[in-house]
Amino acid sequence: MSKHATRSFLRSFKIKAMKVGFIGLGVLGKTIAKRLLSQGVELVVWNRTKEKALDLGVEIAPSPADLAKEVDTVFLMLFDSQASEGVIFGKGGLTEGGLKDKTIIDMTTNHHAYVQNAYRELKKMGCSYLDAPVLGSVIPAQKGELTILVAGDEEKFKEHKHLFEKYCKTIYYVGEAGSATKLKLINNLVLGGFMEILAEAIAIGEKAGFSKDLIIEVLNSGAGKSYILDVKKQKILEEDFSTHFSVELIYKDLHYLQDLVKDVEGFTFALQNVKEAYGLAKTVGLKELDFSAIYKIFKALSPMSFL
Structure with a gap:
């Protein structure tokens, strides 16, 4: 690899390593995103209504697929499992951006059957999926005092625990995907x-x-x-x-x-x-x-x- 190519690779890796994706800027999602920003986490975001993201002062991806190309970890905080499925597997979704060796942290309150299926399908693609709904609302989120329930591969839970600690006071690892939901x-x-x-x-x-x-x-x-x-x-x-x-x-x-x-x-x-x-x-x-x-x-x- 040439010296120029090496510098380009390292620069690309550094940018990717610093950023975390965040999709879903409803009332609670936006509060969590702001909390992560206040704790020094750099975000690239996507929201169906782009206007909700403008005041965050962060990069706004054109689509979930484009967001997936820039980061290794993506938070989701969506209305329901239909929305989660669309963002992950739908047209222009995360899977179209490539998810091999990446992690999706789904904080949506989902249907338990959907979570188990999403975990299996993403695992086939080499992607990790953490089932990670939170307990609490806007005020504890602002203070970093939410409770989070996390299920999925324990190794990936441990790898991302430092992120959970930035907005959650109490963190439970509860076993296989679906258990947290x-x-x-x-x-x-x-x-x-x-x-x-x-x-x-x-x-x-x-x-x-x-x-x-x-x-x-x-x-x-x-x-x-x-x-x-x-x-x-x-x-x-x-x-x-x-x-x-x-x-x-x-x-x-x-x-x-x-x-x-x-x-x-x-x-x-x-x-x-x-x-x-x-x-x-x-x-x-x-x-x-x-x-x-x-x-x-x-x-x-x-x-x-x-x-």
Whole structure:
């Protein structure tokens, strides 16, 4: 190799080694991307709506395929498994850019069957796939205090742990691909269920003549004391339902969980009712609001009276 060719190779390697790809700049994805940037990680990004990436001040790839050519590691934070599949395997997707010896870290809350299939298909291409959903939302992401569940090849988990440490306080390696997604969906039954029951209790308390402040204070001193009430009480008090984690997302996650319950031959009394409460919220136009907006359903004299 000539001296010029050697310098070009080393320069290309250095650029690739310094950069990490990031795809999916929704509310949480963008917050994580900003956190990584603040921790000294250089990003090249792609987002379906390019305008959402402009204020990051980073390189924006023309397509996922183009992004894949520049980096060895790609983070995904997308709405659902259909979006993940499109970005990875679809036209102009990551696979078209070449994924041999690269790693995809998929933080999307996926369907468990999709994750297992994606892992197998990418492994055939020589690509590693880490199933890596996070627990938590915007505020802990800003502080680097998310929890992450990671499944897939343990060697690749260890190789990328230094990146997880930049935005996560608690990190779990949980085994084979699909395991992290299953745990995330189980977690979100509690998340969605707790938010729904708190909303019911607060609304009923108000109808019984108590102030919202007093109800929340009593719940926070008693059976309602929880992380969820701590982080959502101001939203309910002020009825500011700007989105940290949307109604539409929790509904999608609970729908995926129904398939998991069926596959493991389990049963649940709560899941259907909790899911359909968020389904009602979607139907009446609340789908893009924070999932704490479920409170509006129970506060209303009838489900349609606040429209």
